[in-house]
Amino acid sequence: MHVLGLSGGRDSAALAVWMRDHRPDIDVRYFFTDTGKELPEVYDYLGRLEGFLGKTIEMLNPGRDFDFWLAEYGHFLPSPRTRWCTRQLKIQPFQKWLKPHLDAGVEVHSYVAIRADEPSRSGMIATHPNMHVHFPLREAGLDKASVIGLLENSGLGLPDYYRWRSRSGCTFCFYQQKIEWVRLMREHPDAFEEAKRYEKSAIEHGSPFTWTQNESLEELARPERVAEIERNHEERKAQALARRMPNSLRARITDRTVEQMLADEDSGCLVCHK
Template sequence: MDLSEQRYLSRCGKSYQLPNMTGGVAILPVSGGADSSYLAILLHQLFPAVDFRMVFTDTGTPDNPVEDPGVYETLDKLEEFLGKKVERLIPEKGLFEIIDQFGGYLPDSRSRYCTRILKKVPFEKWLQQFAGLQKYMFVGIRSDESGRVAFSLDEVETVMPFVDMGLTREDIFAGLQRTIGVPRMYEGRTRSGCTVCPFQRRAEHVYLLQRKPIEFLKGERYEKLSDNDLARWEEAIPLWKDTGSSANWLTLPKPEEGEIEGKRASRAPDLFGARIYVGAEFFMDGFPGMGEFCWHQRVVSVAPTLHHLKDQLDDRYQHLLSTSEVYQMSPDDVRRNARFAIYVIELPSAVFDPEGPKDQAFTWTQGWAYKQLRHIVSWVTRALHAEGERQSANRKVRSELSVLAEWRDNSAETLRQAKEELGAVVNSQWYRANENEREMTEEEELSYLPCPMCSL
């Protein structure tokens, strides 16, 4: 433990004292996420003589896992760092089996039966071993989470050390960086939990589709949609597969300068019948005398309105700042090298329909379907890759014998070989994301607020 860590613990120890737990039991639910993991580390460091009982309540089974793989990686790291086991409660039937029992009816904000059956009931059953004893449950609610609430159980006193210490999200992630590291799942997720959790943001669903398509398809199969809606959302063929070129994920176009006007990507009056706003991220870097280069880029999210897309990019930027370690960057690296782009993509209505379900539907997120999102992301990615190839094909080169000339010609050939629609980038701009956390609307808070029991 270095000197800075010792000083940090000394400050925390002076500002926080445990309740009098004589004759009681100290319980530490851990979810494999950032808050509960760092709370376990901090309390064990501050109070090594206390026998904290760590417990994790799984929502999947070994044969059919549901939690993000990063959850289990973090639990393993936590056990190794503390030299102590986390008690893992494994259900006989996981989330998807429970959904089958409910006739395929998906959980949502009005019916969180998944939490009750897979989290609350097993946890209460585990607590029965301490019947008659006062129980002190330590939960990782931070001081900057005004909208998040804890839960109450009989004979259980809920304790929130982060609130008492005044620790925020920034403090928790800094603490993880000093100890077991920020969980890898925070590349694209804002919290731990099921891969198909209905309380994820749209950008998180896009990340799931890009990085873990099998898990995305598991969720998609459980949605109930009409044949009419399903027929509207055919997936686009990737440009590399359509043209026989090599798969290249570094061909998103660099935006043009200028503002994107209008509040809604409304239908165009010509044969291009559908438009949508798309946000992308670029990580840049460079060496002295060699110029700047891009080492990471991807589509982050999509939205029918510019305002909502900007909100999503602001959220993404703030998340990157607090989890920069997962990309081997510092917050200052993110401020210096992360860039965001906004595009208006236009595609023929014969192949592209970004609107949500028109008939009665049961989906993970109200108004959005997994197949709809897969349809949108596939087509806008294809359109953006095509525009990137157009930029490359129009590149001015100094010598026809240079590698740049070869790349230019390959891009032109790729466009000639395309058999399906390519669409168009109607407008584009660089976007300077806001570092200050915004206030969510009441609708957003209801959509994204996780159940307190999901911290178990």
């Protein structure tokens, strides 16, 4: 049994395309673990990818949604230090899906989208003797530029949310940059308001966390604060561009390139964003 998890993001999509083109001998089962709180653009891209691959993407539903687990955790929001959302809504449904196969003696090969330019990332570690984890992008020497080129050359392109956001994942992912919260407020105001409601309830229940560090979304949404965030972001972009050594052989630096440089400076969740 061969499985490949899709996040709705760039790297896992590129891995799916690479497997189709380079390992047509393998019957890969593609899956997506649906939290029910994904960006609309993620579902759109999965539909495009499904058509491109000519195969159904299996949707793993955790059965108990974000609201259930939020109540179980005392209405405390997940955070980089307490990532219960990843564990309960991503990892456990995947493990539950595979368990009957592994226990029956089936050899499971899981393909993970870690690139060659990510030496410090290890991916999900196999915890069962019948589980084998592979990193085709790394083994093929494909870095970020190669992944983007692969998707563009295939005609599939990048997910639409990369226009305003650097990663896939839930609408209220706590790994978002503050500028991305501002953009979420503009691109999907209903999702932003839902995130505010979750945060308000969590604070009322004594949660020590807000979605973004050191301020609530109510505070972040104030016009003067939005202007400050946008100004700070432009300054960070200018600094990132200045740090990048000029190289005539390097591809032209675009605004999207600089945005991704800033995103790469921040940590992220490998399970959700790849």
